[in-house]
Every structure is written in C-alpha cells, then in structure tokens.
Amino acid sequence: MTDKKLPKSLQDIISNQNTKSSQQVKNQQHATNVQPIEGVRPIEGHQDVENMPDLAKRHFFKKVGMVGVTGIAATTGVAVAVEATKTKPSWGGSSFMDAMGDLFQDHYTRMTDKEMTEALDRIKRKAKRKFGVDINCEDTKPMQDTYFGYALNLSKCRGYRECVEGCIRENNQGRDSQVQYIRVLEMDEGDSNLEHSDHYYDPATVPMKGKYYLPVQCQQCDNAPCVKACPVEATWTDKDGIVVIDYNWCIGCRMCMSACPYWARHFNWTEPQIAAEDLNPNTNYLGNRPRMKGVVEKCHFCTQRTRKGRQPACMEACPTGARVFGNLLDPESEIRWILENKTVFRLKEELGTEPKFWYFTDEARART
C-alpha cells in the first residue's frame, strides 16, 4: 500500500480514528480492526499475527520489546512477524520494522547520519500510512552565527488570533486535540495580572474597548526550567537558541509542563489527528513533523522555516505587523533595533528564565 493512494473511505476511517472521547475511540478501533487497509496486499501464511486483535498485538509487541535489544533478531517468532508485517500498518500505524526502529531509536544527539536518514524515512512512511500524504521531513541544523529572538508590539496586537491559526496550519498540531502553541490573552486596560485575563474571548468582536491583547507562547528561555527538569534530555536549547524537543525521545512524564512558567508546553493526550488536506508536508525533525500520542510539544520558532532564513508562521500570519522575529547576533536586524530603541519587558523576568521573547509598545524611548 505504500505506493497506492488510499481510498477515500479509508482515509476517513483513519482521520476519524481518534476523538477526545475514549468511548468513540473504542468503537472506531473496532472498525479498524477489520483491517481493510492491510487487506490490500495480504501475505500468505502469516494470518495469525495479522488476525490478532489490536491489543493483543500491542502486548506481543511489548513483550518483544522486553526481550531486549540483542534478543530481538534471534527470536524466530519475531522473524515470522517481521515478514508478515513488513508492509502492514498494524503496529500502531507502523509496520513491525518501523515500530521496532522507533522503539530502539537513539537520542537525537547520538544518532549517526545513517540512523537519522532511517528515522526520517520512518517518519515519512508513517505519515503516508496515517494520512495518505507524501511528506518531506528533514533534519535542518542550526545556521551559523544565528541566535533567534522575538519581539512583540503590544500597541499593534489587536487580538485577531491569526497567529494562532497560522501556527496550527504550519505546525501540524492535532486538530481535534486543539493544541495551540500561542495563547492570546485579553487583558483589562491598566491591569497586567494574568489571572484577570480572558483566554476564551470571541475573536469576532475584537478589538474590544477597554482591553488589550497579550499573546504568549514559548519564550525560548535561555535558562529554561523545562530543559533542566527533563529526566532524559529529550529537550534542550539548540545552538541557535531554540528550545527543541526530540519527540521520539520524550517519555511523557510531563515534568517540563510543571516546570514551565509560561504554560508553553502541551501534551498529546491521544493520537493527534489531522485531515490529509490540512497536513503541512514540509516538515522538520525537531519541528513540525507529525507527533505521536504521549509526548510533549511546543513552539519551536518554526525550525523548518527559520533555519532556512524564512519567517516563523505566526509572524507571517499577523495582519498588524506586531511581530518581529530575527537574529540577535545580527546588529542590522530589526529585532536588535527594537531592543536598542524601545522600552521592552519580558514576562516573569523575575524568575530568572532569561526569555528570548520581548514585549514592547509603539512609544520610543527618549534618547539621551
């Protein structure tokens, strides 16, 4: 099935597979258990594995995992299973080999080029199976002499939430789970207490009289509490200053979510679902590639764009020009001009997190 386009009905099954309600998930899982997807290319003689109910397979898979790194290939039963499932999306939407590849994939910083190529190929295959879309996935390294920062003009922001929409479209967040990297808070004039903010205002009525708008996303802290808290180094501050996550290394303990003072981190409580036509096929390993359930994700300054010299999606989407993204090391950059000429502040600076995200207003500072 790898080369064929999925029939529309099957695409629907896959895209509907997951909802917030576990009951529905349950029912639909039964529907997929009929496994018409695999039926396209049956392999003879290995029906036993294929016909195992989903859960049994998973248990089998888990057991195999426990045999350990060395024992895997030696197990005859497994060899049979490998044969049977080479092209079958039965292992949680992967083939057996891909599931094993995922299971034993090394930490990002320790992967060889070959291992990375294989990992990227697995990501592409998985996206093809899950969404029926050919995606591109790269591992774009940080550029030389770049250190990214962001500045946001509160005088210009009018609360349209276009940045939120742009971000979701770009970064392949699960649509049903409604993960959003950016929260725009509606604040009362004369008050900057976040507890008085309205998170769920109606964007159709903005800007409201007596209100101003404060968008908050990952502040890409230079001294990031989340990085410190992660027990497995699944998240780190990369060379260009972006705090990135290896979604394949995250164990889902959510320490980082407790540690983040900006509520920037979000967890995939279930398998994220995106309609095939909504999937952004230009993806990055430490960026917007499709995520899996049980891992944490957050704003990564659109690594897939900014590491190739483009603007992040939220900046591109902003209709008022409130957002300024740039290289802090470049003295000619607009963001440097803002830091040098405007009165800026950072959120919760007193916590010592050193955010690389500044807020400013239109009033220029009086020069001395």
Add this chain to the structure above:
Amino acid sequence: MRTFFSFVMDGMKTALKGGPLYYMWMLFLLVLIGITGWSYSYQLRDGMVITGLSDQVSWGFYIANFAFFVGIAAAGVLLTVPAYIFHRKDVKSVVLIGEAMALSSVLVAMGFVGVDIGRIDRAWHVIPYLGKFNWPSSMLAWDIVVLNGYLFLNLFIPMYILFNHYKGKEVPVRKYFFWVVLTCFWAISIHTVTAWLLSSNVARPFWHTSLMAPRFISSAFTAGPALMIIILQLVRRYTDYPVSQGVIKMLAIIMAIAMQISLYFVAAELFTDFYFEGAHAASMHYLFLGLDGFDGLKSWIWTAVGLNLTALVLLMVHKTRNNMVTLNIACVLGFVGIWIEKGMGLIVTGFIPTPLGEIFEYTPTLRELGVSVGIYALGAFVFTILAKVAIEIELGRMGKFKNINQGVGNAGEQNVKPVADATPVSVTVS
C-alpha cells in the same frame, strides 16, 4: 548458593500455602490487579485521554498517590531506628514487617509513576548510558536514583537477615549496621527528593516553598505509623506472630507528635499566604476558599482538616491514644486526612490557576481510578507475601533447622501482650 536456592523455593512454597482466608485475600488482590491491567490497556491504546488530566492540570491522581506512598515508604525508618540504633528488642521483632511495608510502598509509588508516563515503551531512556539520564539536573532523575536505591536496600537487608535465620544463624547487627544507617538517611532522602520534585518548580508558587520537604516528612511520619499500627494489629490477629503492645504505643506517640508538626507547617503556610494575599496565594485561595466561583477541592481540604484535627485530639489525649478502638479511629482518620491533604490537595492545587492565570479543574475519571486500584493491590499483595515468609522464618517454621526458634518469642518479654488471645487464623491454620 544451593541453600539460597532452597531459601527462595521454600519462600515461594510458603507464599503459595495458606488457609482459605489467605487464598481469598490473595485472589481478591489479584482481581484488583486484573482491573488495573484491563483499565491500563485502554490507556495504552487511546492515550492518557482516558484520565481527567489536561494541559492545565497535567498531574493528578497518579502523582498524588506517588507522593503519598513515597512517604509511607520513608516511614519505614521509624521502626529501623529504634530497632537497630536504640536496640529495642520489641521493635526489632517487628522491624522486618516495617521493611516489608516500606518495600511494598516503594513499589506502589513506582507503579503510579509508571502509569503516569505517556510513553512506557520508552522507559529505558532513563537507564544511564543506554538511555540518556539527565542527572544531576533533573529532580525526576534524582527520584529514580533514590527510589531504586531504597527498593534495593529494603530488599537486601531483610533478605540478608532472613536468609541467615533460615540457615539457623544469628548474624550480629554490626555486620550490616552500615547498610542500616544508610537506609535511615536514604529514607529521608526519598521523601525529600519527592518534595523537591515539586518545590523546584519556580513556575508553581504553591509548591515553590522551602517548607515543602519538611512538610512532606512530617506528614509521612503521621500517615506511615497510622498504617503501621493497623497492619501490626492485623498481623497480631491473623498470625501467631507476637506483636508487642510497646511498639504500637511508640508508633502512636510518634504519630501524635508528627501530626502536630505537620499541622503546624500547614498553619505556617496559611499565615504566609493569607496575611497579605499576593498573586502567589491564588492556589491556596482556590484550595481553601475557592477562586472565581471554582471550588472543586474546597470540601476535600476542609474534610482533611477536620479528619486531621479529630485524629490529633484522639492522639493527644492519653486515654484515647491508649485505647485501641479510639487509636484505630485516629489512625484511619489521620491516614485519610493526610492522603487528601498531600495527595490531591497538594498536587492538583499546584496547577490551579495555570501560570497564565487560567482556572481549569480536574476530577479523576473512573478509568483512572480503575488503573490505580490494582497498584494499591499490588502493594498489599507483595506485602502479604513478604510478611508471611518473614513470619514463617522468624517463628522457625521455615528453615534448615526448623526447631531452632529464632529468639522472637523472648523479644521484649515485659512488653509482649499475651499472644493467647491472638487467634491464628489464616496463615498457619486453615
């Protein structure tokens, strides 16, 4: 080595033998464990969406129980110190029961962390070298180290002693004294690290207080003895193992003192937050009074306060502390009170409001409780087996030289309550 093998085999045989009551109890626990397996399979398949957790409240019932049971495990030290450091014979005769309880509690705590992580298939990432262990930065990494260490210590020391008793040998305490002392410090460390896991989060003002670790220790030394007193009475009732009343009296006094300290700490927190209410007091306000019309934990915490205060009075009055009926009431009230206060009351409240000021409440789902129930049961299951084997060995009924009584009978003679009224029911007689 052969002897060790037969020790293990005999231990397993002992665990498999028992009266109908024993089998019914173990079967009951197995059913509960089965419920966990069944419920957890849904979590594996659908993700943690089956819990009541959210991005807003990202830890809940699981982590609350984790924190609580680490405390119970740490409380094992309350028997270790008087037994090995102060050489109280009556305590030494039951110290193995305390260690079994500590070991089982560590397993329960670990079980709760296990079900709380989103990718159990990647658990190997925490293994140093094979995975990538963010030590010493991450407090969770520390917790993994200290919990595993404590598990090992509580397995190793009792096994060493029991194995020697099994062989009919009495080993002098000095041979394993170092490990005992290490265990004592280690016990404090496990609960301190668990408290620091929370208090290290600068993002959560409610947890970010240096009082967190002392509070944890004091509440653990309240709930721990409470459970121990009840378990020791059960041991006395269902086995013919002598449990001295002196031990229970000692634990009751420890509990009375720890409860006072624990409530004092709570009062200190309340004063600091409420005297001049700043933004940092929002969580506390939510917990005790409700915030912006949301007060999901209010009735919980006031229940806990009521339970703890009642228990405190019962423990402080000599008459009620020395009366087994009122003491047991105090133990149950105190145990539940602390469980609410430092479980749900402490963990969930830390997330409300969120760092961005949103109030989003949390209620555990039935499925979540289903996953949890068997984890408790697993603890009880392991404890039952450990205690049964230990008792059989200590009473000289399991071992290479069965007729040699291991000196339990004469432990703290003046304090031993007459064993005659303790009817042996399940373990020895059918």
